[in-house]
Amino acid sequence: MSDKKTNQVGDTGHVWDDNLRELLNEPPRWWMISFYASIAWVLVYFLLYPSIPLIDSHTKGIMGWTAINEYKEDLSKIEQVRAPWENKLKGMSAAAILADSDLTNYTISSAKVLFGDRCAACHGAGGAGNPGFPVLADDDWLFGGSVESIQESITAGRQGMMPGYASQISTTEVDELANFVMALSQGNGDSQPAGKALFDSSGCSGCHGADGAGMHMMGSANLTDGIWRFSSQDQLESVKYTIANGVNTGEDTARNAVMPSFENQLSAGDITKLAVFVHQLGGGQ
Amino acid sequence: MSTPKDDLPDTHIDALYHEVPINTGGETIHAKRAPGPFRTLKWYGASIWLILFLGPYLRWDGKQAVMFDIPGRQFHIFDITILPQDVWMLALVLLFFALLLAAxxxxxxxxxxxxxxxxxxxxxxxxxxxxxxxxSPLQRRKLDQAPWTFKKIRIKVIKHAIWILIGLLTGISFTLWFGDAPTxxxxYLTLQAPLFAWVTVGTFTFFTYVFAGFMREQVCFWLCPYARLQGIMYDCETILPTYDEGRGEPRGKLKKNVDANNQKLGDCIECKQCVVVCPTGIDIRDGQQEGCITCGLCIDACDVIMDKIKRPRGLIRYASLDEMEGRPQPTIFKRPRVLMYLGIILFSIAGIIYGLNTLGxxxxxxxxxxxxxxVLQSDGSIQNKYVLKILNKTDAVMQVxxxxxxxxxxxxxxxxxxxxxPNGRVSPHTVYVRIPNAKLTQDTLPIYFHVQDITTPEHTVEYKSMFFSPKK
Known part of the structure; x- marks a missing residue:
């Protein structure tokens, strides 16, 4: 059929390779319809939307559409969804939010991005901690694990201090102290009487308490549990280093442990949300 | 194609087309409607679609018996409520119907x-x-060719109006399955329906009107994938409306006053009734073909003629290729293909029954x-954090x-x-599991969570998770 048909169709007169002719076949109707429909579509599109670039601007289109407006509309839609929750949260204390499970769930979802942006760089995703930076998901808190204390830590920042003892006691005494502290963390401090005596006489108990359990008031670490503020593969060496050089003394050798204040970087509402988030990571009290 | 028509023998297919217009994409088929057992069967088969029209008005316990509540994400089927979480059963339902079709x-x-x-x-x-x-088909063809008189316009307008009305009713009935029918x-009657409903009704009306009114058999020929799919499921053992060539050929017109037995002709008397009644306009005597929807109307037509000329019925009958070619025909349950299909059907039924019984x-x-x-806790225990996502499928708040x-x-x-x-949705609850590190002997430990309804203790679920601890 098709062979017969081609014989009847005229050609442009362009013949090459002896017998190849350029035929004057009409394009199929459906193709022409689509072709003209596409042209019509372009005209309508050019009329409705920004399309033709000019020297310092472009045609605006009669619909006034812009990408940034579409983005803003979408954003306002999301904000409308969030509005009922956000209005409820306004002025609420962290403790009041925690009392309501739906509000808590919303706050956690909402603060997740904040935590990722502001906190996770040091404290790790999910508050898993990093070498030198405290784990937030456990129940050991230097400055207290109540939601109010956490909120205070985020708002004002925290900076504990421990003097370095290298100049005050001998290396042997540092070793004895470190052995005592290690034993203390495993619950048998009495096995190191020499270190225990030094602990009291050198003034350690002044901050860490007579029992070594630490004080939230000044952020002194609890030495009786298995959680270390400066954890390391070789924990004994790490303890010796801390005792010798101290924390935040201003010396270059001292351990550096500063939580910055977020008061000027985040709104009070965001800080409240973050406090709830951190409290719910697993160790809030 | 250029052969003059007069040279053609009477039985040539083109001559047949000349006499009985066959649709080739341009002409409307006007098939004759003849009574018969298959005609009756066709009505019974089609009446299954009354469910589409009447189903939405069925009430059950003061609610619509069957409702597919898409915005509420709930399917109500009598007593059963199916939430999206149980929709895996839909896959089995589809499998069931697909294999039923195949079998x-x-x-x-x-x-x-x-x-x-x-x-x-x-x-x-x-x-x-x-x-x-x-x-009749003859009158219809004449009317189509007749000039536009007032009478023709009146007939056409009324007919098309009723077609559109049927389309409208089809569309509306379809949408009623997705909402409360009276509401x-x-x-609809107060023109307050949401846009989406109008668009759906409009789409259904349009396609009912166009497909059933104008395109008809062309949908089967050009559009429908199932027509093609089913064609390839045939084998030599499949029974189909078949023209018995051995009996029928050579075909020829029955001449008056001549003893039929002396004409040396087959049983087919070339009355073309089988073609005239065919809704897709094919000639079944050409053998199985893509246009045959196996409705059996040609069997009805042929049997009437066979009765008239006192020949046995069944010149066209449901028969397999094996039967026609004289090969033995295995019984249905000895055909591996059928058994395989039935096996999968039973599997899907079993799955659906299991699903419905364990909806919970x-x-x-x-x-x-x-x-x-x-996380290491200060008391030396290891803490793992879990979020329990609990779905309450009942109608009331549940305490667990x-x-x-x-x-x-x-x-x-x-x-x-x-x-x-809360009822009808998933709610997240954070819990912690603590195990003393000293008591742990392996890095990972299976942990089982149990949730139990307080008022109805039979409502209970369990989920296996893992407990992770530092390398041992």
């Missing part, structure tokens, strides 16, 4: 096309209206916190007890008090 097609050809397909059913009703308003009718009132998923996997097992020293924190579960 039936393998046994008896395009039964779906011929008796149950909506295209067949609606076209049948539309052509029935053709006959009511415009008369939706009220919305509660569903539990436990997400283990990944960052951090575990949560417990965990998997280690003798295990302590569950965060679910000391019973949890309140």
């Amino acid at each position: 039936v097609t393998s046994i008896a050809g395009r039964v779906f096309c011929g008796y149950f397909c909506f295209q067949t059913a609606w076209t049948d009703v539309f052509t029935w209206l053709d006959e009511k308003f415009e008369g 939706m009718w009220k919305e 009132a509660l569903e539990l998923k436990v997400l283990h916190e990944r960052q951090p996997l575990f 007890n949560v417990s965990a097992t998997g280690h003798p020293e295990l302590k569950l924190v965060g679910a000391e008090e019973p949890l309140d579960l």
Whole structure:
């Protein structure tokens, strides 16, 4: 059929390779319809939307559409969804939010991005901690694990201090102290009487308490549990280093442990949300 | 093609087309409607679609018996409520119908096309209206060619109006399955229905009108994938409406006053009744072909003629290729293909029955916190954090007890008090599991969470999760 048909169709007169002719076949109707429909579509599109670039601007289109407006509309839609929750949260204390499970769930979802942006760089995703930076998901808190204390830590920042003892006691005494502290963390401090005596006489108990359990008031670490503020593969060496050089003394050798204040970087509402988030990571009290 | 028509023998296919217009994409088929057992069967088959029209008005316990509540994400089927979480059963339902189609097609050809397909059913009703308003196929053809008189316009307008009305009713009936039927009718009648409903009704009306009114058999020829799919499910054992060539050929017109036996002709007397009644306009005597929807109307037509000329019925009959070629025909249950189909059908039925029996009132998923996997607590225990996603499928708020097992020293924190579960949705609840590190002997430990309804303790679910601890 098709062979017969081609014989009847005229050609442009362009013949090459002896017998190849350029035929004057009409394009199929459906193709022409689509072709003209596409042209019509372009005209309508050019009329409705920004399309033709000019020297310092472009045609605006009669619909006034812009990408940034579409983005803003979408954003306002999301904000409308969030509005009922956000209005409820306004002025609420962290403790009041925690009392309501739906509000808590919303706050956690909402603060997740904040935590990722502001906190996770040091404290790790999910508050898993990093070498030198405290784990937030456990129940050991230097400055207290109540939601109010956490909120205070985020708002004002925290900076504990421990003097370095290298100049005050001998290396042997540092070793004895470190052995005592290690034993203390495993619950048998009495096995190191020499270190225990030094602990009291050198003034350690002044901050860490007579029992070594630490004080939230000044952020002194609890030495009786298995959680270390400066954890390391070789924990004994790490303890010796801390005792010798101290924390935040201003010396270059001292351990550096500063939580910055977020008061000027985040709104009070965001800080409240973050406090709830951190409290719910697993160790809030 | 250039051969003059007069040279053709009487039985040539082109001559047949000349006499009985056959649709080739341009002309409307006006098939004759003749009574017969297959005609009756076709009505019964098509009547299954009454369910579409009447189903939405069925009430059950003061609610609509069957409702697919898409915005509410709930399917109500009598007493059963199916939430999206149970929709895996839909896959089995689809599997069931797909394999049912395959099994039936393998046994008896395009039964779906011929008796149950909506295209067949609606076209049948539309052509029935053709006959009511415009008369026999001959009269209809004449009317189509006649000039536009007032009478023709009146007939056509009324007929098309009824076609559109049927389309409208089809569309509305379809939408009623997705909402409360009386409410939706009220919305339609007061023109208050949501845009989406109007668009759906409009789409259905348009396609019912165009497909059943104009395109008809062309939908089967050009559009429908199932027509093609089913064609390839045939084998030599499939029974199909078949022309018995051995009996029928050579065909020839029955001449008066001549003893039929002396004409040396077959049983086919070339009356073309089988072609005249065919809704897709094919000639079954050419053998099985893509246009045959196996509706059996040609069998009806032929049997009447056979009775008249006192020959045995069944010149056209449901028969397999094996039968026609004299090969032995295995029984249905000895055909591996049929058995395989039936096996899968039984599997899907079993799955659906299992699903419906284990719908339950509660569903539990436990997400283990990944960052951090575990946390050392100050008392020396390892803590893992879990989010329990609990779905309450009942109509009321449910109070549940949560417990965990998997280690003798295990302590569950965060679910000391019973949890309140809002009805009809998933609610997340964070809990912690603590196990003393000294008592752990392996890095990972299976942990089982149990959730139990307080008022109805039979409502209970369990979920296995893992407990992670530092390398041992």
